[in-house]
Amino acid sequence: MRFENRLSRDIMTRDVVTVPMNAPIKHIADLLSRKRISSVVVTDSVGEAMGVISDTDILKVIGKGNWEKMTAENIMTHNxxxxxxxxxxxxxxxxxxxxxxxRLLVFSEGGVGASHRPIGILSASDIVREAARE
Known part of the structure; x- marks a missing residue:
């Protein structure tokens, strides 16, 4: 299939790693390291996506006063x-x-599942890798 016709669902990562809004930054850093990933989705108590935290977001706060006590809610990207x-x-x-x-979150189509619960994540490197296959 040609690149122009490929869909997000064809290459997205389906096992989205999530953390609750009150997860400590130190825990998130450990999770990123152990799973060898570069971001996690921050969810509320019902599993809806509220933000994203990348390894770069953590780098921005490391060394700042009491960063170990910060939570996901403190540093997540809200948009x-x-x-x-x-x-x-x-x-x-x-x-x-x-x-x-x-990276972009992949949300289900309207009417299929919860609209703000991520079903996948699509990274720039996923797209670049796919383009290179052409």
Whole structure:
């Protein structure tokens, strides 16, 4: 299948790693390290996405007073950018480029499951890797 026709659902990571809003930053840093990932989704008590924390977000606070006592809620990015599973990789790449971001959450289509519960995550490296296959 040609790159232009590939969909987000074709290459997204389906096992989204989540943490609660009160998760300590130190715990999140350990989780990123153990799972060898670069971000986690922050969820509320019912599993809806509230933010994202990347390794870069953690780097920004390391060494600042009492950073070990900070929680996910303190440093998460609140502006969630997302695509639907049927969005093309070209559309996703366009959003990432325009917004200067490295990952997009994938939310289910309207009417299928909870609309703000991530079903996947799509990273810039996923798209670049797929483009290289062409």
């Amino acid at each position: 969630l950018e997302f695509v639907k599973p049927t969005s093309t990789l070209t559309e996703a790449a366009g959003i990432m480029g325009k917004k200067h971001i490295h």
